[in-house]
Amino acid sequence: MPVLAALVALLAKPDAPRPVGPPARPLDLVAVHDLHASFVWCSLQRLGVRDPDLDDVFQEVFIVVHKRLHTFDGSSLLTTWLFGVCLRVAAAHRRRAWFRRETPTDELPDAEDASSRRPDELLAARQARALVARALDRLDLDKRAVFVMFEIDEVPSAEIAAMLGVPEGTVWSRLHAARKQFQAALARIQAKTGRGGAP
Amino acid sequence: MTRPTRWRDDGPDEVRDLLRYTAKTRDLGPRDRARTRARVARIAAGAAVVGGLSLLQSAALGAGLAVLTLVGVEVGTTWRASPAPSAGQSPSASASSSRSSATSVQLATASPLASGAASSLPALPLPNDMAPPRSSARHAGSAPLADDATEPPPRAPDSLAEEAALLERARGALASSPGEALARTEEHAARFPSGKLGMERELVAIDALRRLGRRAEARARAESLLGRAHGGLYEPRLRQLLDGLR
Numbered sequence: 299m300p301v302l303a304a305l306v307a308l309l310a311k312p313d314a315p316r317p318v319g320p321p322a323r324p325l326d327l328v329a330v331h332d333l334h335a336s337f338v339w340c341s342l343q344r345l346g347v348r349d350p351d352l353d354d355v356f357q358e359v360f361i362v363v364h365k366r367l368h369t370f371d372g373s374s375l376l377t378t379w380l381f382g383v384c385l386r387v388a389a390a391h392r393r394r395a396w397f398r399r400e401t402p403t404d405e406l407p408d409a410e411d412a413s414s415r416r417p418d419e420l421l422a423a424r425q426a427r428a429l430v431a432r433a434l435d436r437l438d439l440d441k442r443a444v445f446v447m448f449e450i451d452e453v454p455s456a457e458i459a460a461m462l463g464v465p466e467g468t469v470w471s472r473l474h475a476a477r478k479q480f481q482a483a484l485a486r487i488q489a490k491t492g493r494g495g496a497p
Numbered sequence: 498m499t500r501p502t503r504w505r506d507d508g509p510d511e512v513r514d515l516l517r518y519t520a521k522t523r524d525l526g527p528r529d530r531a532r533t534r535a536r537v538a539r540i541a542a543g544a545a546v547v548g549g550l551s552l553l554q555s556a557a558l559g560a561g562l563a564v565l566t567l568v569g570v571e572v573g574t575t576w577r578a579s580p581a582p583s584a585g586q587s588p589s590a591s592a593s594s595s596r597s598s599a600t601s602v603q604l605a606t607a608s609p610l611a612s613g614a615a616s617s618l619p620a621l622p623l624p625n626d627m628a629p630p631r632s633s634a635r636h637a638g639s640a641p642l643a644d645d646a647t648e649p650p651p652r653a654p655d656s657l658a659e660e661a662a663l664l665e666r667a668r669g670a671l672a673s674s675p676g677e678a679l680a681r682t683e684e685h686a687a688r689f690p691s692g693k694l695g696m697e698r699e700l701v702a703i704d705a706l707r708r709l710g711r712r713a714e715a716r717a718r719a720e721s722l723l724g725r726a727h728g729g730l731y732e733p734r735l736r737q738l739l740d741g742l743r
């Protein structure tokens with residue numbers, strides 16, 4: 299019985315050693331949040347988690363972090379490790395979203411947009427965002443993240459490499475692959491909708 | 498490979514136009530940060546409670562098993578001492594009486610650890626729509642059977658250990674026989690109408706209904722539970738179940 303087994307395991311190994319991370323500040327969940335909440339928040343969006351689901355998926359990430367933090371041995375940057383968690387949680391979220399047959403919807407224009415742009419510009423912006431969102435949804439998640447960081451958020455490639463714990467050349471090759479996937483996805487969507495050219 | 502330049506600057510025309518309209522990733526604002534920090538702190542605190550609960554459940558279960566072992570020894574002794582049923586009493590009734598007697602004696606001496614552990618457990622949120630006390634087989638069958646009137650009244654075996662064991666069986670049956678899992682949860686509701694693991698039972702029941710294809714029932718039950726689980730330990734699991742039901 300699992301409960302009994304847990305008790306036996308607990309009694310047998312009351313002080314099982316756990317790897318300790320390198321930071322001076324103890325690695326507890328709230329400390330990880332304080333240090334890297336923004337990184338997790340942005341990473342999830344870059345991995346395709348949309349606003350309505352962001353809070354819940356963010357919480358899922360921290361539940362996983364809480365369960366697995368003891369496995370972080372400091373051999374990589376914490377952001378690299380966190381990105382791995384985000385990637386897996388976002389992938390599970392994507393599968394659920396696909397299962398529900400959700401498709402991205404046009405975002406509402408924000409107040410600043412609405413007041414400073416003409417209606418035709420607003421419409422074009424909405425269509426462009428929707429199109430990009432749909433194309434991005436067809437990218438592999440790791441490539442998607444690199445694409446969004448580099449092309450949309452304009453993060454320098456060296457910084458991306460540092461965050462993800464990969465060589466800069468890997469960032470470039472992922473970006474190259476992501477661009478190909480993005481263009482192919484865009485062409486497929488436009489062929490499907492019968493819409494050509496820019497919105 | 499040469500250092501790439503951004504498509505916004507010199508990419509294909511069509512893509513450049515699209516990217517020009519695309520908003521950057523939204524950073525975490527102070528309000529979002531405060532809200533998420535509170536939730537994360539709850540996860541950390543909640544996990545400690547759950548960890549404590551598991552430990553106490555385990556201790557209670559361990560104590561319950563120890564009791565059962567002692568009972569087994571005692572029953573053997575009792576049977577050896579008085580093998581013949583009394584007149585007018587069926588052999589099975591006599592054996593039952595002897596067993597119950599032995600059980601009550603052993604539980605009276607061995608259960609303080611278990612009951613103490615149970616009483617120190619944090620109260621878990623219980624669903625409001627929890628079934629009202631039904632006719633409980635355990636209560637009906639647990640009338641004092643001790644043959645000595647001076648003996649302390651029989652104490653119920655550790656209920657938390659029983660609850661945990663019953664739900665463990667229900668959970669174990671989920672994959673292979675969701676119908677049986679559901680029946681176990683109903684048994685749990687009948688036997689422990691005010692049990693400490695009511696919320697856990699509801700989650701198992703919802704999962705069982707989902708696996709049985711009774712999705713509407715499962716969804717209604719999950720949505721009803723969600724309001725009461727809000728901000729609690731079970732909310733993420735409940736939301737996950739609901740996600741699968743939509």
